[in-house]
Amino acid sequence: MITTLAGENAVARGQELSRLVSAFEREHGDMAVERLDGEEASYERTLEAAQTLPFLASRKLVVLRAPGANKEFAEKFEDFVKNMADTTDIIINEPKLDKRLSYYKQLKKLTDFKDFVVLDASGLTRFAAAYANEQGGALAAGNARFLVERVGTDQSTVQNELDKLLAYDPKITRASIELLTEKTPQSSVFELLEAAFAGNAKRTAELYAEQRALKVEPQQIIAMLAWQLHVLALVLTAKGRTAEVIAREARLNPYVVRKSQGLASRLTFTRLKELVASLRELDVRTKTEGIIPDEAVQYYLLQLSCD
Numbered sequence: 183m184i185t186t187l188a189g190e191n192a193v194a195r196g197q198e199l200s201r202l203v204s205a206f207e208r209e210h211g212d213m214a215v216e217r218l219d220g221e222e223a224s225y226e227r228t229l230e231a232a233q234t235l236p237f238l239a240s241r242k243l244v245v246l247r248a249p250g251a252n253k254e255f256a257e258k259f260e261d262f263v264k265n266m267a268d269t270t271d272i273i274i275n276e277p278k279l280d281k282r283l284s285y286y287k288q289l290k291k292l293t294d295f296k297d298f299v300v301l302d303a304s305g306l307t308r309f310a311a312a313y314a315n316e317q318g319g320a321l322a323a324g325n326a327r328f329l330v331e332r333v334g335t336d337q338s339t340v341q342n343e344l345d346k347l348l349a350y351d352p353k354i355t356r357a358s359i360e361l362l363t364e365k366t367p368q369s370s371v372f373e374l375l376e377a378a379f380a381g382n383a384k385r386t387a388e389l390y391a392e393q394r395a396l397k398v399e400p401q402q403i404i405a406m407l408a409w410q411l412h413v414l415a416l417v418l419t420a421k422g423r424t425a426e427v428i429a430r431e432a433r434l435n436p437y438v439v440r441k442s443q444g445l446a447s448r449l450t451f452t453r454l455k456e457l458v459a460s461l462r463e464l465d466v467r468t469k470t471e472g473i474i475p476d477e478a479v480q481y482y483l484l485q486l487s488c489d
Contacts, residue, residue, distance in 0.1 A: 184263065185271040186289045188279050188388070189298035193337040198296065199245070199275055201357055206243045206271070214239035220249030225262075228255060232266035245273045254433055256285040263292050303437030305328045319352035329359050334366035335435065350402070371406040372441060378486035380450050386487045390480055400475035404465050407482075411458050415436060417446040418454060 185202065187195045206217060214236050218228060228249060236242035249255045255262065266272065274293065278288045291457075296455040301309060307326045314321035319330075321344075333343050345365050347354045350362055370393055377385040393403055417439060419429045422482055425443060464482050468475045 184266075184274065184293040186274045186276060186293040186295045187298065187302075188276045188289070188295065190277065191298035191300050192338060193341055194298040195275065195277070198298070199273065199358045202273060203243065206241075210236070210239040210241050210243070213237060214252065215243045215245065218247070218249075220246050220255065221251040223249075223252070225252060225254040225258060228252070228319065229262060229265060229488065232262065232270050232272060235267060236269055241269050241271060242267075243271045245275065246387065247275045248277060249258075249274060250279065250283075250285050252278055258268065259285055259288050260292070270354040302435050303327075303330050303333070303335055306335055306337060310335065310344060311339055313341060314348060314354055317344075317348050319350075319354060324361060325354060325356050327353075328356055329363070332359060332361050332365050335437075364396070370396075371403065372410065374403075374483065375407065375410055375486075376445060378483050379405065379445055381487050383487040386483050387480070390483060392464075394476070400479045401465075401468070403479055404461065404468075404475075407461055408458075410442070410466075411454065411461065413442045414446050414454060415458070417442050418449065418451050433479060449456055458476045460485075 187198055189195055203215060218231055220228065223231075223246075228244075228246065231244045234242070272293075274289065276289070279289070284342050288302050307323065307330050308477040310329055311323055313319050314326075329343065329347075330340060333339055344354075346361055347358055347364065351358055367450040370389055374386060374389040390403075394400075394425055416428060416432050416434070423431075428434070428447065429439045432439075460482060464478050466476055467473050
């Protein structure tokens with residue numbers, strides 16, 4: 183039997199790999215498991231591992247990490263399947279796959295294919311609450327959402343932060359999240375725009391100072407502001423479409439779209455065009471006229487908050 187674990191969700195993929203290997207070792211022993219790095223092992227070595235009979239066990243498990251990186255393996259995969267021993271199980275762990283290649287289609291056809299996609303913010307919120315519970319802790323849904331908003335949507339980061347919080351106190355609260363975690367630049371830039379559009383100049387200045395304390399350069403903030411204005415433009419021109427539809431068509435996170443809809447409700451398309459033009463002019467001037475980027479970005483944000 184061949185199982186393929188694919189997808190960019192490294193946490194979920196790694197958990198499934200550990201589960202499958204542990205279950206096999208409980209039944210057949212750890213001596214029956216062989217691991218190969220597909221990027222380093224030759225096709226001949228990989229095939230040899232798949233054909234070799236198990237030692238002191240009824241079955242053998244071969245775990246292959248990214249074998250598709252080996253061009254010969256990808257091209258000869260059908261032959262590999264035909265020539266492997268009946269007593270061998272294979273786990274193919276592929277972090278990245280090109281869906282245009284025949285290798286991908288063969289994996290889908292010839293193996294038990296499991297695709298682990300990256301979770302959106304809603305999925306991560308559910309994951310955080312469930313993970314805390316599995317570890318003997320407690321995390322309310324509202325606090326789980328606050329954690330994701332604060333540290334970002336990388337699942338590995340969320341899990342690492344949860345481990346730290348659980349070690350401090352199994353009952354995770356908003357206070358402990360604020361004490362032990364740091365905001366990601368991405369979430370803070372959205373708050374920066376939100377505060378500016380809400381006319382809160384003091385909060386806007388605080389959030390900008392926080393960004394700079396996190397070593398985020400003014401040009402990076404300009405780039406993230408440009409991206410957020412792009413999302414706002416998509417939302418404003420969506421003509422009543424739901425967040426899910428906009429996200430799917432624009433290939434955005436639904437959570438990002440939903441939050442942007444709140445900002446977009448305060449804008450006209452004419453005003454948005456003015457903001458884009460002003461930001462473009464600011465970007466050009468910081469690169470060609472020698473103006474101080476820090477002061478220019480702060481002035482741009484101050485103008486937003488004073489509208």
